[in-house]
Amino acid sequence: MTRSVPSVREITASPPVLTSPHDARPRFGVSIAALAALALLAVPRVVLHDLRLITEGDLATWLLVFVPFGIWVWLAGTRARRPFWMLVVIGAFHGVLLALTHQITWLLAGSELSGTDRLVNFPVSLAVGVAWGVVLGGVAVVVARLVNRAAPDQRST
Numbered sequence: 001m002t003r004s005v006p007s008v009r010e011i012t013a014s015p016p017v018l019t020s021p022h023d024a025r026p027r028f029g030v031s032i033a034a035l036a037a038l039a040l041l042a043v044p045r046v047v048l049h050d051l052r053l054i055t056e057g058d059l060a061t062w063l064l065v066f067v068p069f070g071i072w073v074w075l076a077g078t079r080a081r082r083p084f085w086m087l088v089v090i091g092a093f094h095g096v097l098l099a100l101t102h103q104i105t106w107l108l109a110g111s112e113l114s115g116t117d118r119l120v121n122f123p124v125s126l127a128v129g130v131a132w133g134v135v136l137g138g139v140a141v142v143v144a145r146l147v148n149r150a151a152p153d154q155r156s157t
Contacts, residue, residue, distance in 0.1 A: 028086040029079055035086065038075070039093035039129075041068035043101055050105035073136050077143025084137035091133015092126065099125035 028035070045064035048054045054061045072090055076083035099122045106113060 028089070029081045030075075030086070032089075035090050036093050038068075038072055039090050039097055041071060042094055043097055046098055046101045047105055050102060051109055069132070069136055073140045073143055076137070076140035078147050080140070080144070083140035083144045084134075087137035087140050088130060088133040091129045091131070091136070093129070094132065095126035095129020098129055 042065075045054070045061065045068075048064065049056075049061070054064070072087060076086045076090075080086040102121055102125065103118060106118070
């Protein structure tokens with residue numbers, strides 16, 4: 001007997017409502033702090049790139065981009081109760097961290113961006129983070145379906 005996997009419509013129908021940090025555990029299977037920690041996995045690439053210690057196309061850059069995303073997808077797809085929404089939340093955390101990290105590293109690097117450019121960075125970074133969360137959430141739903149289809153039901157009868 002295999003575990004029942006919710007349809008895409010059921011998974012994406014309504015986002016979970018979080019009223020306290022304790023609400024995340026029943027909705028996603030992990031705490032809000034764990035979701036934020038997962039988002040932190042992507043920060044090193046931002047720092048190293050902004051400080052020009054790595055460049056686009058390097059193997060290190062590819063690894064720093066895709067290893068955190070792979071960890072997110074695998075954990076959401078194999079452990080989360082609601083993998084799509086878990087990754088949207090991680091993506092939102094990632095967007096906030098992306099914006100804050102850019103501001104700090106640009107200051108450290110002596111960037112001469114205007115105030116307007118710095119201000120525009122926040123909504124753009126948040127949108128990028130959420131967009132990654134949506135895309136990776138879709139991948140995690142596929143992973144969850146594949147894993148749940150292959151795994152026997154663990155419930156006792």
